[in-house]
Amino acid sequence: xxxxxxxxxxxxxxxxxxxxxxxxxxxxxxxxxxxxxxxxxxxxxxxxxxxxxxxxxxxxxxxxxxxxxxxxxxxxxxxxxxxxxxxxxxxxxxxxxxxxxxxxxxxxxxxxxxxxxxxxxxxxxxxxxxxxxxxxxxxxxxxxxxxxxxxxxxxxxxxxxxxxxxxxxxxxxxxxxxxxxxxxxxxxxxxxxxxxxxxxxxxxxxxxxxxxxxxxxxxxxxxxxxxxxxxxxxxxxxxxxxxxxxxxxxxxxxxxxxxxxxxxxxxxxxxxxxxxxxxxxxxxxxxxxxxxxxxxxxxxxxxxxxxxxxxxxxxxxxxxxxxxxxxxxxxxxxxxxxxxxxxxxxxxxxxxxxxxxxxxxxxxxxxxxx
Amino acid sequence: xxxxxxxxxxxxxxxxxxxxxxxxxxxxxxxxxxxxxxxxxxxxxxxxxxxxxxxxxxxxxxxxxxxxxxxxxxxxxxxxxxxxxxxxxxxxxxxxxxxxxxxxxxxxxxxxxxxxxxxxxxxxxxxxxxxxxxxxxxxxxxxxxxxxxxxxxxxxxxxxxxxxxxxxxxxxxxxxxxxxxxxxxxxxxxxxxxxxxxxxxxxxxxxxxxxxxxxxxxxxxxxxxxxxxxxxxxxxxxxxxxxxxxxxxxxxxxxxxxxxxxxxxxxxxxxxxxxxxxxxxxxxxxxxxxxxxxxxxxxxxxxxxxxxxxxxxxxxxxxxxxxxxxxxxxxxxxxxxxxxxxxxxxxxxxxxxxxxxxxxxxxxxxxxxxxxxxxxxxxxxxxxxxxxxxxxxxxxxxxxxxxxxxxxxxxxxxxxxxxxxxxxxxxxxxxxxxxxxxxxxxxxxxxxxxxxxxxxxxxxxxxxxxxxxxxxxxxxxxxxxxxxxxxxxxxxxxxxxxxxxxxxxxxxxxxxxxxxxxxxxxxxxxxxxxxxx
Numbered sequence: 096x097x098x099x100x101x102x103x104x105x106x107x108x109x110x111x112x113x114x115x116x117x118x119x120x121x122x123x124x125x126x127x128x129x130x131x132x133x134x135x136x137x138x139x140x141x142x143x144x145x146x147x148x149x150x151x152x153x154x155x156x157x158x159x160x161x162x163x164x165x166x167x168x169x170x171x172x173x174x175x176x177x178x179x180x181x182x183x184x185x186x187x188x189x190x191x192x193x194x195x196x197x198x199x200x201x202x203x204x205x206x207x208x209x210x211x212x213x214x215x216x217x218x219x220x221x222x223x224x225x226x227x228x229x230x231x232x233x234x235x236x237x238x239x240x241x242x243x244x245x246x247x248x249x250x251x252x253x254x255x256x257x258x259x260x261x262x263x264x265x266x267x268x269x270x271x272x273x274x275x276x277x278x279x280x281x282x283x284x285x286x287x288x289x290x291x292x293x294x295x296x297x298x299x300x301x302x303x304x305x306x307x308x309x310x311x312x313x314x315x316x317x318x319x320x321x322x323x324x325x326x327x328x329x330x331x332x333x334x335x336x337x338x339x340x341x342x343x344x345x346x347x348x349x350x351x352x353x354x355x356x357x358x359x360x361x362x363x364x365x366x367x368x369x370x371x372x373x374x375x376x377x378x379x380x381x382x383x384x385x386x387x388x389x390x391x392x393x394x395x396x397x398x399x400x401x402x403x404x405x406x407x408x409x410x411x412x413x414x415x416x417x418x419x420x421x422x423x424x425x426x427x428x429x430x431x432x433x434x435x436x437x438x439x440x441x442x443x444x445x446x447x448x449x450x451x452x453x454x455x456x457x458x459x460x461x462x463x464x465x
Numbered sequence: 466x467x468x469x470x471x472x473x474x475x476x477x478x479x480x481x482x483x484x485x486x487x488x489x490x491x492x493x494x495x496x497x498x499x500x501x502x503x504x505x506x507x508x509x510x511x512x513x514x515x516x517x518x519x520x521x522x523x524x525x526x527x528x529x530x531x532x533x534x535x536x537x538x539x540x541x542x543x544x545x546x547x548x549x550x551x552x553x554x555x556x557x558x559x560x561x562x563x564x565x566x567x568x569x570x571x572x573x574x575x576x577x578x579x580x581x582x583x584x585x586x587x588x589x590x591x592x593x594x595x596x597x598x599x600x601x602x603x604x605x606x607x608x609x610x611x612x613x614x615x616x617x618x619x620x621x622x623x624x625x626x627x628x629x630x631x632x633x634x635x636x637x638x639x640x641x642x643x644x645x646x647x648x649x650x651x652x653x654x655x656x657x658x659x660x661x662x663x664x665x666x667x668x669x670x671x672x673x674x675x676x677x678x679x680x681x682x683x684x685x686x687x688x689x690x691x692x693x694x695x696x697x698x699x700x701x702x703x704x705x706x707x708x709x710x711x712x713x714x715x716x717x718x719x720x721x722x723x724x725x726x727x728x729x730x731x732x733x734x735x736x737x738x739x740x741x742x743x744x745x746x747x748x749x750x751x752x753x754x755x756x757x758x759x760x761x762x763x764x765x766x767x768x769x770x771x772x773x774x775x776x777x778x779x780x781x782x783x784x785x786x787x788x789x790x791x792x793x794x795x796x797x798x799x800x801x802x803x804x805x806x807x808x809x810x811x812x813x814x815x816x817x818x819x820x821x822x823x824x825x826x827x828x829x830x831x832x833x834x835x836x837x838x839x840x841x842x843x844x845x846x847x848x849x850x851x852x853x854x855x856x857x858x859x860x861x862x863x864x865x866x867x868x869x870x871x872x873x874x875x876x877x878x879x880x881x882x883x884x885x886x887x888x889x890x891x892x893x894x895x896x897x898x899x900x901x902x903x904x905x906x907x908x909x910x911x912x913x914x915x916x917x918x919x920x921x922x923x924x925x926x927x928x929x930x931x932x933x934x935x936x937x938x939x940x941x942x943x944x945x946x947x948x949x950x951x952x953x954x955x956x957x958x959x960x961x962x963x964x965x966x967x968x969x970x971x972x973x974x975x976x977x978x979x980x981x982x983x984x985x986x987x988x989x990x991x992x993x994x995x996x997x998x
Contacts, residue, residue, distance in 0.1 A: 248528060
């Protein structure tokens with residue numbers, strides 16, 4: 096209903112004032128990298144050439160439709176070929192195409208030149224999240240969608256960055272040439288940030304290269320662009336371009352977090368701590384398939400609630416979470432999560448939704464099972 | 466036994482077999498053509514229903530009607546049904562009906578094979594649709610990897626029903642290849658005396674070339690699905706990097722089929738438009754021989770441009786440049802065709818019956834799809850368009866307002882010849898105007914969505930895309946339901962109670978052998994070869 100009202104108001108607004116179009120994007124944006132502006136320039140040029148040709152061709156047709164109609168008494172002419180005009184409209188398009196090809200080639204060559212980069216980030220597509228590994232920096236993390244399920248299911252008002260928000264954004268310094276090395280862990284994904292004009296497939300078994308460099312500090316959002324399964328629409332990309340000093344601060348913050356995480360893996364947790372942390376991990380890593388209710392999706396993703404694995408032998412439960420189950424969508428979470436995350440997660444799964452096994456799993460158990 | 470008796474009666478026109486056997490065992494090009502056309506019309510409503518589910522879900526942000534898993538099954542089956550179940554069989558149906566009549570032949574060259582090519586289709590689509598029905602009943606998932614079924618999503622990660630899909634594609638492929646062989650055999654061997662190649666109607670020419678494309682690429686499609694079959698079930702690793710295979714190989718093989726397939730879906734419509742525009746302009750087609758050469762060039766180029774679907778897969782720069790230049794070249798012969806149609810109308814004596822309206826809309830809207838196609842060929846810009854709604858807008862302009870509009874035009878154009886009755890012109894015009902306005906409301910905003918950054922194949926989207934999605938959905942429902950007008954009009958014409966009887970000529974400007982036969986056309990077309998000037 097609200098959408099109907101919105102459409103109605105949108106259309107009436109449109110009629111009242113063309114200025115309202117400014118709010119809705121009709122065209123590509125120039126973006127913030129040199130080649131996104133190059134791509135925008137070529138897009139605009141080709142589009143206007145097409146509009147020009149369209150005006151000539153459609154104009155001739157419309158003229159003909161109006162003037163050469165039988166009801167006006169038009170009598171059909173006899174001609175059915177003319178070598179001269181046929182040659183002209185074969186040769187002239189070649190010239191126009193060559194005119195387009197030259198700048199297109201130039202921009203493409205610049206885009207594909209990944210040499211002399213200042214830093215490299217390895218980007219790995221997973222079903223359905225991105226993993227970033229700062230090469231040589233010892234920083235790596237997953238980036239998950241953070242939009243609450245209530246917003247997706249229309250039970251809460253959608254926020255401004257609905258579906259375009261993540262827990263861990265990629266942070267890069269301004270004015271540096273950032274090289275991306277892209278690969279896929281399971282299926283083909285595609286890393287796309289429109290403002291950078293970077294779209295490159297992340298393919299299992301391949302390492303593709305792309306790069307960007309911008310002088311505009313800001314937050315840039317994008318999405319996976321290659322159908323990669325059920326939650327293809329729910330794996331956004333957020334890149335924060337920050338000043339050099341902010342970047343240095345972020346790097347040291349990441350390193351402190353890594354130290355803290357290492358400490359948390361050796362201590363013994365209380366059950367409440369495990370349950371609380373476990374719920375967070377579950378929400379980011381498991382909910383897409385097994386659902387918040389733990390009931391899964393019948394015949395597609397199995398339920399955890401009351402399942403033989405989540406209420407049976409602990410060792411088997413740890414094994415399937417850490418090593419995955421080959422031939423199914425169940426991934427190996429061992430390489431994705433640390434010992435504390437996994438311990439908390441498994442504890443949560445064994446005690447949530449009425450699974451009340453009372454079991455507690457500690458990081459040390461996970462370490463032993465790896 | 467009865468076949469022997471009927472053969473005895475062959476020279477008596479209009480002695481038709483009766484009952485269900487007439488259809489099941491038919492070797493008659495018109496009956497088989499009719500079955501092809503009805504089959505594709507039914508599939509059109511099935512595929513259209515799936516499209517409306519998609520548009521209903523996308524009307525507003527958030528998930529309302531279908532879960533993401535089911536949404537992916539909807540987009541997959543919508544694409545597969547529309548490509549393989551609607552556009553391709555309806556072209557074969559039109560070829561069955563019209564090619565023998567246009568070249569002065571009694572029937573198709575290989576009538577029994579003709580029967581088999583048709584009757585494979587209900588089996589193939591039965592399997593495919595069964596997977597969706599089972600999915601809706603809670604038994605696993607239907608194919609959910611898009612109509613392009615990229616590996617490894619469709620191999621290692623494909624649902625169990627993928628094997629149904631593979632078998633279904635094999636059957637469709639056999640059907641298409643046999644249909645193509647039949648059309649080639651008919652055109653080569655059964656033309657009326659005096660009809661040299663360069664005197665054939667353009668529709669016959671475009672189908673002749675299309676049939677060669679089919680024979681060239683359907684085996685490639687069969688190959689790619691067979692590789693999938695062995696990857697999934699027999700332990701091979703054609704497309705699995707873990708086993709030393711290559712996921713990008715899948716895309717190369719698929720698009721080596723897929724790009725010529727795009728022209729398979731448009732060339733017969735080019736032919737239809739080339740029959741209709743001269744008829745209602747009362748003027749010969751402009752540049753007949755350049756039309757034939759342009760069609761042949763498009764067919765040739767279609768084999769060397771496939772990787773333009775794969776610019777973001779990380780190909781070497783030299784490869785990207787080659788495929789960009791080759792793709793841009795297609796604009797030249799396509800432009801020639803459009804210029805020729807416009808020149809045919811130029812200084813003609815135009816009238817605007819429904820087939821002509823659809824043909825004119827085709828030229829306008831297909832050309833818009835052609836322009837966006839040219840834009841998509843430019844690699845740096847393609848990086849921004851690839852896998853967005855801009856691509857969705859592009860291929861729906863060429864396939865719906867291109868291929869499908871050609872089919873609509875053909876149905877209105879030849880329906881009086883098939884049934885002996887004129888269709889309801891007023892209803893035809895209403896169908897045209899409602900469809901043409903709504904189809905633009907449906908697909909034009911998708912250009913904006915794509916340029917603003919909305920990826921395709923997503924069940925939910927961020928808020929800045931809300932307005933244009935809502936508008937597109939409104940257009941979709943109007944366009945979808947307006948097709949019921951066509952259904953009603955066709956049934957009304959076939960029943961023929963309240964309609965005008967058609968003459969043999971039907972249209973004032975009509976030229977060609979099919980118009981020398983009475984309306985409705987007799988059960989067996991030309992039992993003795995006609996004279997052709």
